[in-house]
Amino acid sequence: MREDAALIWLDEGEVARWSRYEFDRPRRQFSLCRAALRALLCEQLGCSNDELAFQHTKFGKPSAMLRDEPAPICFNVSHSGDHGLIAFVPEGRLGVDVEERVDHRRLDLLIKGMLSAEERAELAGLHGAERLHLFFDLWTIKEALIKADGTGLALDASRFTIPPAISHGMTGGTLALPQSPGAEWRVARLGTERFAAAVAHEVPAGPETAPQREAGRPVVSV
Structure with missing residues (x-):
């Protein structure tokens, strides 16, 4: 996925976060991973992208919100260099x-x-x-x-x-x-x-x- 295509998936807050990255590589990693996460969550939950949002615990761990309610899914994301990893489970940390x-x-x-x-x-x-x-x-x-x-x-x-x-x-x-x-x-x-x-x-x-x-x-x- 190209970065300009990835940015279409991001909401206003995510685009603002993307723009604050100083260097190209981490900025591109963030946009591609977040777009992939949103696309996969839509597939798993059977929803549209504009129905998705994210909230964070006090320790910074994100979780998905679906139509302003906690989504029935848990996920986690990591990336390093050219590699990204996203996992989902119905429940459990x-x-x-x-x-x-x-x-x-x-x-x-x-x-x-x-x-x-x-x-x-x-x-x-x-x-x-x-x-x-x-x-x-x-x-x-x-x-x-x-x-x-x-x-x-x-x-x-x-x-x-x-x-x-x-x-x-x-x-x-x-x-x-x-x-x-x-x-x-x-x-x-x-x-x-x-x-x-x-x-x-x-x-x-x-x-x-x-x-x-x-x-x-x-x-x-x-």
């Missing part, structure tokens, strides 16, 4: 993250701020591309969980460890976080060699039947 696997000049600071002592110790034994690959897998899983939790910096990523069964080999699994009592999270890794990506979705309370579990899986657009 949801978070996604995507990151290009590129070297970062502040990598050591990110490792210290994002990873637990166990994760930092494992990375210390790795080098080059292998170290970078694991870091981005852990980072995107943690960012997806933080965004799903929805309380911003209240969830300290360095205080929980991603189980090796999820960060190595397996594409996903479930886990609980000590800082988010009473919640269980289903995590899926979606990345490739070029980018890391993850989705985190709150598991509904109580026993799930197979049809309920399948219906509750996030719909993902990359």
Whole structure:
């Protein structure tokens, strides 16, 4: 989609936000991702674009409004470089993250701020591309969980460890976080060699039947 076509989807507030970006690339990323989000929400909800609006929690997490009422859908969006990721679920908290696997000049600071002592110790034994690959897998899983939790910096990523069964080999699994009592999270890794990506979705309370579990899986657009 061209940027001028994307802008047609945006409302007045979104166009104002778009115009405040200083650099072309993030401005274009915002317009394309927001237009894609609106188009996909219209498809999921069976509505027109002018019936959609967004509201935000005090922590900045957005949710959809349909005809001035909360829409029966949860979504989350992430973008990095040329990659964007949008996911939807009918209910339950949801978070996604995507990151290009590129070297970062502040990598050591990110490792210290994002990873637990166990994760930092494992990375210390790795080098080059292998170290970078694991870091981005852990980072995107943690960012997806933080965004799903929805309380911003209240969830300290360095205080929980991603189980090796999820960060190595397996594409996903479930886990609980000590800082988010009473919640269980289903995590899926979606990345490739070029980018890391993850989705985190709150598991509904109580026993799930197979049809309920399948219906509750996030719909993902990359």
